[in-house]
Every structure is written in structure tokens, then in C-alpha cells.
Amino acid sequence: MNPRRLTPSMSVLVAFEAAARHGSFTKAAEELALTQSAVSRQVQALESLLEVPLFSRDGRHIELTAAGALYHHELAAALARIRNATLQTIAHKAGGGPLHLAVLPTFGSKWLLPRMHDFYASHPGTLVHIHSRIVTSDLSKDTADMHAIICAGTGHWPGYEAHRLLSEKLTVVASPKALPEYGSMSVGDVAQQLLLNVVSRPDAWPEWFEQNGLQQRTMRMGPGFELTAHLIQAVVAGIGIGLVPRILVQDEIQSGELVALFEPVDSGRSYYLAYPSRYQHLPSLQAFSRWLLSIPFPDS
Structure with a gap:
């Protein structure tokens, strides 16, 4: 296939993207400081190059075709990245940039x-x-x-x-209100508690049990959470106990919302x-x- 067909000129792409976003050749022309007919010709040139209708036309009214909508979705993201890269390059030249x-x-x-x-x-x-x-x-x-x-x-x-x-060190935390007997708990007592977990780290509790000589089959696995922050909130609410990086629960431990049941363990990360x-x-x-x-x- 002709490479030119796969890489249309920037001018026709910008005209199409603006027309698709506004749903109007006239508004796209105003944005781009062009005439309405110039935008229309750019879009027609793109359709001719692709051999695919991108808009259905009914007088002055235009509407994206299914193919046009898909093309606009992909193109808009690509143009946004190009514009962002250009802005960053300009800013870098001036010694700045986000x-x-x-x-x-x-x-x-x-x-x-x-x-x-x-x-x-x-x-x-x-x-x-x-x-x-x-x-x-x-x-x-x-x-x-x-x-x-x-x-x-x-x-x-x-x-x-x-x-x-x-280094990341994990600590078992609980709500002192939900678990008033926390002060007398042993490592073995953890198996009696509902264990909350972060879904991206399914091995955290099994590894903790293994490190402490406990049978993994005794685990009472509770609900999983995508974010550690949500797991922490669930522990504060008394739903169960959690195994979390200590650096992320320092405020809750200091305020008394949570208590650390045992010494932190190194996660290896x-x-x-x-x-x-x-x-x-x-x-x-x-x-x-x-x-x-x-x-x-x-x-x-």
C-alpha cells in the first residue's frame, strides 16, 4: 500500500479532527482561521485518499459515519500527544517544561x-x-x-x-474499636480474622503466613480492593484486618484509628x-x- 495513503498530511487531519469535534465545517473553519469551503475541501481530500466516507452530509448538516467516528477517536488522541510533545519541546528549549x-x-x-x-x-x-x-x-x-x-x-x-x-515493610493493622483484644493477640490468632487484601498483590497474605509458620489453608480471605487506600478505610471501619506498607498507615497509627499488631516484615521490594x-x-x-x-x- 502507498505509504502516503497511511500518512495523510497534517493539514487535512487537523481539518477533519476539528470538523468532527464541532460537528460543523463552519465552526471548524472559525477555529482554524480558514473558510468553510477550505475545510470542506480538506475533508473531501482525506476521504478521497482513504476511499472511505467519514461524514454523511445532508445539506449543511454533517454527521460522522461509523468509520469516521472510529477514525476521529484514534486521531484525536494522536494529535493531542503531538501537540503535547511540541509544547514540551518548546518549553524544554526555554529551560522549563512540565x-x-x-x-x-x-x-x-x-x-x-x-x-x-x-x-x-x-x-x-x-x-x-x-x-x-x-x-x-x-x-x-x-x-x-x-x-x-x-x-x-x-x-x-x-x-x-x-x-x-x-524499603517496603508490611505491617498487620487492625481497628482497636473492632478488635479490642488486639493487645493479647498472637501470630496464630490472625488465622481467625477476616483478611483484607489488595487485588494486585494476591501473594501478600500467603507469604506472611509462610514466614510465620502458619498453614495457608487456615486463611480466611476477605474482600479485595484495587487501591490500598480503600483497604485502609475498610480496616478502619472494622471490616477485617489488613497487611499494608507501614509508610502508608503512619498517620492512622499515630491518631489511634489503627494499631499495628506485630513488628513489620520486609516485603523484599x-x-x-x-x-x-x-x-x-x-x-x-x-x-x-x-x-x-x-x-x-x-x-x-
Whole structure:
């Protein structure tokens, strides 16, 4: 197939996207500072190139065809990424530009965001756009549109620079109101409790039971939660007990909403700031990285 057919000119793509978004050649022309007939000709040229009708026309009224709607859905996202990349490149030339940072949802809300005012106080000209992401071991797949990520793992990600922040230690937590006998509980008593879990970490409780010499068949597994924050709220509400990173429940333990039943155990993972090597000289990333790595993390 002719490559030109697969890569239409930017002018016809922009005209089509604007017309599809507005549902009007006239409004698209106003946005693009063109005449209505010029936009119409651009769209017709695109339809001729693709050999597919993108709009059905009834006088001045236009409506996307099924093929046109699908094409617009894909094209709009692609154009948005092109525009965003262009803005970032222009900003980078001027020594600035925003940082798009992916963060584990609960770590972001409970640890990072309360401290971001310190970053902005010392870097008022740098913007950090924070995106919540639950990632797998394949960072390139889950965070392809990000400059950097704060995640948990082993730190071995090909093509990424990784800076260790702190080790992850898991602690069993319970509501003292729902479990008033918590002070006299033994490790073995955990098997009598309803065990809440995060669905992305199905092995957390089985590994804890194994580490403590308990039979996994005695576990009473309770409901699963996509977010650790929701699990923590469920434990506070007295639904069951949870096994969570200690750094994420420090406030609840300090306030007395939750109690830690036993000493934390090392999960074998650590929290990292990681980013593709190609972004290592991005000014906004350098500023954020220096700030984050200067924070004295408690390694517990």
C-alpha cells in the first residue's frame, strides 16, 4: 500500500479532527482561521485518499459515519500527544517544561502530595502533573506516556534509571474499636480474622503466613480492593484486618484509628523513582529528582 495513503498530511487531519469535534465545517473553519469551503475541501481530500466516507452530509448538516467516528477517536488522541510533545519541546528549549509523573495512588495521596508544597516553594516555575498508576513489572507498557514514575519493585528495569527511596515493610493493622483484644493477640490468632487484601498483590497474605509458620489453608480471605487506600478505610471501619506498607498507615497509627499488631516484615521490594534514560537531562525531572532524593526517608 502507498505509504502516503497511511500518512495523510497534517493539514487535512487537523481539518477533519476539528470538523468532527464541532460537528460543523463552519465552526471548524472559525477555529482554524480558514473558510468553510477550505475545510470542506480538506475533508473531501482525506476521504478521497482513504476511499472511505467519514461524514454523511445532508445539506449543511454533517454527521460522522461509523468509520469516521472510529477514525476521529484514534486521531484525536494522536494529535493531542503531538501537540503535547511540541509544547514540551518548546518549553524544554526555554529551560522549563512540565514533568508528567506516575505515582502509586495511595503513596501519592498519603505521602507525596502532602509534601509537594515544599517542592513548589523551592521550584515555583516547575509544574509536576501527577498521574495515578498501578503498574506491573513492565514500566514501558504501563507508563509509556510518562517522564518518570514512583513505584515499588526490585529496581531492575532495562532502559530506566532507578533511584531507591526506601524499603517496603508490611505491617498487620487492625481497628482497636473492632478488635479490642488486639493487645493479647498472637501470630496464630490472625488465622481467625477476616483478611483484607489488595487485588494486585494476591501473594501478600500467603507469604506472611509462610514466614510465620502458619498453614495457608487456615486463611480466611476477605474482600479485595484495587487501591490500598480503600483497604485502609475498610480496616478502619472494622471490616477485617489488613497487611499494608507501614509508610502508608503512619498517620492512622499515630491518631489511634489503627494499631499495628506485630513488628513489620520486609516485603523484599523497595520504592523507587524511575525514569527512561532518554529523559535524564529533562530540567523538570532533574529538579524533582534532586528534591525527592534529598528527603531523609525512614527505612522502615
